[in-house]
Amino acid sequence: MKRSLLLICIISWNSLSAQGKIPGHYENFDGCAIDFYPDSTFHFSWHFDMMGSWTKGSWNCDKDTIILTMIPIYDTVTYTTKNNRSADSLILSLDTIAERKSTKPSNVLYSGGQNRYPCPLRLLFRKNRLYYLNVDSQVEVKWERPFGSRRGKKYPNWFVRRPPN
Numbered sequence: 001m002k003r004s005l006l007l008i009c010i011i012s013w014n015s016l017s018a019q020g021k022i023p024g025h026y027e028n029f030d031g032c033a034i035d036f037y038p039d040s041t042f043h044f045s046w047h048f049d050m051m052g053s054w055t056k057g058s059w060n061c062d063k064d065t066i067i068l069t070m071i072p073i074y075d076t077v078t079y080t081t082k083n084n085r086s087a088d089s090l091i092l093s094l095d096t097i098a099e100r101k102s103t104k105p106s107n108v109l110y111s112g113g114q115n116r117y118p119c120p121l122r123l124l125f126r127k128n129r130l131y132y133l134n135v136d137s138q139v140e141v142k143w144e145r146p147f148g149s150r151r152g153k154k155y156p157n158w159f160v161r162r163p164p165n
Helices: 002-015
Strands: 024-027 031-036 043-046 052-060 067-072 074-080 086-094 122-126 131-132 160-161
Touching: none
Parallel strands: none
Antiparallel strands: 024 031, 024 160, 031 043, 043 052, 052 067, 067 122, 074 086, 122 131, 131 160
16 A cells, blocks of 8 residues: 555656746846747747847756757848859848848847847746756846846846736
């Protein structure tokens, strides 16, 4: 009887996976948002005033640690060399669709784009919150003022699950 109860506990404990609990929309007070999808992909975004950044990629779990891997999206730019030959070059795409372009983008100042504000590499999942992990796998819990604020209330730096907009 004790063995069968122990076996049931072990099987049910192994079947509980953080991977099934993680998908959803998370935000923090610094203008960051992460959407985790059940197919192990994610979309990270950061917005402040008229600036913005986004990153897409894949995620996986190692116990309660979420590991994020950026999957860059490139545009192919075709240009003419000094020898009048045609050549191709890859540049990070400004949007989520890979395209072939015939000229390089102009030197206009862009206020957004892919991975301009880097997404975290690893996060800790606890109690429906996501905490930043540093390179030593230690949790970085900080109370900070929002970006651009010099005084006022401090907010936590962790992500909280929220309903999508």
